[in-house]
Amino acid sequence: MRLNAYLARTGVASRRGADELIKTGRVRVNGVRGELNTFVKEGDVVDLDGRLLVPQKLAYVLLHKPAGVVTTASDPHGRPTVVGLVEHESRVVPVGRLDADTTGALLLTNDGDLAHRLAHPRYEVEKVYEADVEGEPWDEALARLADGIELDDGVTAPAHVRRLGSSRVELSIHEGRKHQVKRMLEAVGHPVRRLHRSRYAGLTVEGLEPGAWRELGPGEVDSLRQAILRSR
Ligand code: URA
Numbered sequence: 001m002r003l004n005a006y007l008a009r010t011g012v013a014s015r016r017g018a019d020e021l022i023k024t025g026r027v028r029v030n031g032v033r034g035e036l037n038t039f040v041k042e043g044d045v046v047d048l049d050g051r052l053l054v055p056q057k058l059a060y061v062l063l064h065k066p067a068g069v070v071t072t073a074s075d076p077h078g079r080p081t082v083v084g085l086v087e088h089e090s091r092v093v094p095v096g097r098l099d100a101d102t103t104g105a106l107l108l109t110n111d112g113d114l115a116h117r118l119a120h121p122r123y124e125v126e127k128v129y130e131a132d133v134e135g136e137p138w139d140e141a142l143a144r145l146a147d148g149i150e151l152d153d154g155v156t157a158p159a160h161v162r163r164l165g166s167s168r169v170e171l172s173i174h175e176g177r178k179h180q181v182k183r184m185l186e187a188v189g190h191p192v193r194r195l196h197r198s199r200y201a202g203l204t205v206e207g208l209e210p211g212a213w214r215e216l217g218p219g220e221v222d223s224l225r226q227a228i229l230r231s232r
Helices: 003-010 015-023 112-119 139-147 180-187 218-230
Strands: 027-029 046-048 060-065 103-109 127-133 160-165 168-173 192-200 213-215
Touching: 003 015, 003 027, 003 046, 003 112, 015 027, 060 218, 103 112, 112 218, 127 180, 139 160, 139 168, 168 180, 180 192
Parallel strands: 103 192
Antiparallel strands: 027 046, 060 103, 060 213, 127 168, 127 192, 160 168
């Protein structure tokens, strides 16, 4: 594995942070200064400033994200973060992003490869959102959302859309553009009042109170891997 991925697995830094550490010459592999293109193999000894670094066990966490919490590891404005909520022995980070006021299913992991693939539109992971909106959308608005809608960064891919109530809709999408659901609903004249992600790659927050999290079971982790393989 590449040295930056190895460092991320040990929890000392994100991959990007690891690149910085490597560039400053503080990381050695078998006693030799590591470079950005260094690969680490089984049995190699990696140290940072002379401190031995050992990879953490892979961890997968599902959080029921509450409102008012930001989806980052640290916030310059001092707001609570999802990483602060999940006090896990491994350095897990969120896969993708939910807006601060959005609630629901959020996956956190230290498995950089899986996280990267899950967040990539190519792998088409399904995300299901429930939105309470202003007004009462007519069938025509729902059909426009389902067909794909022109946003300032391009037309959205077809979506599954269901009416859950007079002012509540369910949207199932595979893309993950910034504020996508809010922008889609705004574009059909029904701004979002409340947004909840009820499902992410088949995972739901059933049984988890807002703010609570749980570790995924091995079967659930396998399903995530399968979801990626299926959509290749
Ligand atoms: N779409 C949004 O607009 N916000 C989110 O948090 C997630 C999807």
